[in-house]
Amino acid sequence: MSIDSAKTILVIGATxxxxxxxxxxxxxxxxxxxxxxxxxxxxxxxxxxxxxxxAVQLDVAASREVLQKNVADILAKYPNLDAIILASGIQYQHNFKSGINLDEIHQEFTVNYFSIVTLVSLFIPHFLALSEKGLPSWISPITSGLALMPAPQVINYSASKAALHSFSESLRVQLADTKINVLEIIPPLVESELHDAQGTTEALSKFWMPLDEYTSKTLDGLRKGDKHIAVGTAGKVWDKVQSSGLDGPYKV
Structure with missing residues (x-):
C-alpha cells in the first residue's frame, strides 16, 4: 500500500x-x-x-527513557501519526590493522541500529492500535546497499546496516497479518554530508548518485508501496540477491 495514503509522516533524521x-x-x-x-x-x-x-527536536542517541518521552510527546501532539521514516545514520572508517576507536564502533551501532529498533518498538503499539481499527501505517527504515555487499573501509557501518536490513525483513514477516507496512529504503552511494567528516567527499563525489535524482526515484518507490526501494547500484545488488532466492527470512 502506498504512503500516499498517510495522513501524518514523521521523518527522523530530517536535518x-x-x-x-x-x-x-x-x-x-x-x-x-x-x-x-x-x-x-x-x-x-x-x-x-x-x-x-x-519540527521536533529528537536525538536518536539519547537514553531509552528520553526516547520514550519523545515518542509519547509526539503521539500526544500528533495522534493521527501513521508513518515513520527512520533516516538517522552516522559513518566512520575503521581499520583493524592500525587500531580502532571503540567509542565510534559503539556509537555507530547505537545510532544506526539500536536507536532504530528502540524507536520502532515504541511506535508499534500505536500502529497496532491503528491496525485494529482497519487503518494502515508505514515503517520505513533506511538501510544501505552496503547491508547487502559490505565495504571493508566502513566495516562497522556496513555491519550495522546489515543488522537493520535483517531486522526489517523479519519485522515485515511478524507484522504480515496487520495493516502495518514495512518499506525498506536501500540507498546506493548518495551525495550526502555523511562523508564530510571523513574527508572522503571529493573522492566519492565522482561516483555517487546526485541527491535530487536519488530522492525522486526513492519517492516513486514509496508511492508505489515497494517493500524494498533500492535504486542505482543498490538496485543492481538487490536484483542479484533476489535472483539468488535468498531475498527474505526463513518462513516458519
Whole structure:
C-alpha cells in the first residue's frame, strides 16, 4: 500500500541528507500529509519549519527513557501519526590493522541500529492500535546497499546496516497479518554530508548518485508501496540477491 495514503509522516533524521531530501517532497504529495521533521540541530529544524513542516527536536542517541518521552510527546501532539521514516545514520572508517576507536564502533551501532529498533518498538503499539481499527501505517527504515555487499573501509557501518536490513525483513514477516507496512529504503552511494567528516567527499563525489535524482526515484518507490526501494547500484545488488532466492527470512 502506498504512503500516499498517510495522513501524518514523521521523518527522523530530517536535518540532513536523505531524510531532509525526502521530507520536503513528502509534504508536497497530492494527499497533503502533515510532515514532521525530527532531528538534533535546532537551526535546521527552524529552517524546515519555515518551509511549512512541523519540527521536533529528537536525538536518536539519547537514553531509552528520553526516547520514550519523545515518542509519547509526539503521539500526544500528533495522534493521527501513521508513518515513520527512520533516516538517522552516522559513518566512520575503521581499520583493524592500525587500531580502532571503540567509542565510534559503539556509537555507530547505537545510532544506526539500536536507536532504530528502540524507536520502532515504541511506535508499534500505536500502529497496532491503528491496525485494529482497519487503518494502515508505514515503517520505513533506511538501510544501505552496503547491508547487502559490505565495504571493508566502513566495516562497522556496513555491519550495522546489515543488522537493520535483517531486522526489517523479519519485522515485515511478524507484522504480515496487520495493516502495518514495512518499506525498506536501500540507498546506493548518495551525495550526502555523511562523508564530510571523513574527508572522503571529493573522492566519492565522482561516483555517487546526485541527491535530487536519488530522492525522486526513492519517492516513486514509496508511492508505489515497494517493500524494498533500492535504486542505482543498490538496485543492481538487490536484483542479484533476489535472483539468488535468498531475498527474505526463513518462513516458519
Amino acid at each position: 540532513s541528507g536523505i531524510g531532509r531530501a525526502l521530507a520536503l517532497p513528502l509534504a508536497a504529495l497530492p494527499s497533503k500529509p502533515t510532515v514532521i521533521a525530527a532531528g538534533r540541530r535546532q537551526e535546521r529544524l527552524d529552517e524546515l519549519a519555515s518551509q511549512g513542516l512541523e
